Amino acid sequence: MDMTNQDYGKYVNAKSKPSPCWKNCAWAFCVGGLICVLGQGLLNLYQYFDLEKDDAAAAVSVTLIFLAALLTGLGIFDNIAKHAGAGTLVPITGFANAVVSPALEFKSEGLVMGVAAKMFVIAGPVLVFGISASVVYGIILILLGVG
Structure with missing residues (x-):
């Protein structure tokens, strides 16, 4: 049986279950919002214990990374x-998950060749792109005399 790409696309669309877009958006919004509320609560808690705002913000980042890594x-x-979708991709928790997941997947290959080598499989390109983009942006600002 020969099918064109268009025929195959129509066949797949006919058999696919429609995605509950509004439900997914609501879950992502609520879970992402809860993560942000947790972060704000931690910031307030750390400031209550006499940390300066910048130090408290750093402590919040470390705490959220730790919690996301632990939960992963x-x-x-x-x-x-699985239920919240993009809501868990609030940058710091999603990044922690992206670092820990491959490390766990390859832990059977050993500490160095498994965990350490595979830790940045997903997050590595993000780091390279982010650092490269910030360098290019900085150079542009310096050339424009803004920086």
């Missing part, structure tokens, strides 16, 4: 992400 290691983060 326990298999809980993936269950949350």
Whole structure:
């Protein structure tokens, strides 16, 4: 049976279950908002314990990274992400998950060749692009006399 790409596309669309777009958006919004509320609550808590705002913000980042990494290691983060989708991709928690997940997947290959080598498989390109883009942006600002 020969099918064209258009025929195959129509066949797949006919068999595919429609995505509940509004439900997914609502879940992503609520879970992402809850992560942000947790971050703000931690910021307020750390400031209450006499940390300066910048130090408290750093402590919040470290805490959220730790919690996301811990939940990923326990298999809980993936269950949350299954229902919340993009809501768990609030940058700092999503990044922590992107670093820990491949490391866990390859832990059977050993500490160095498994965990350490595979830790940045997903996050590595993001880091390279982010650092490169910031360098280019900085050079542009210097050339324009803004920086």
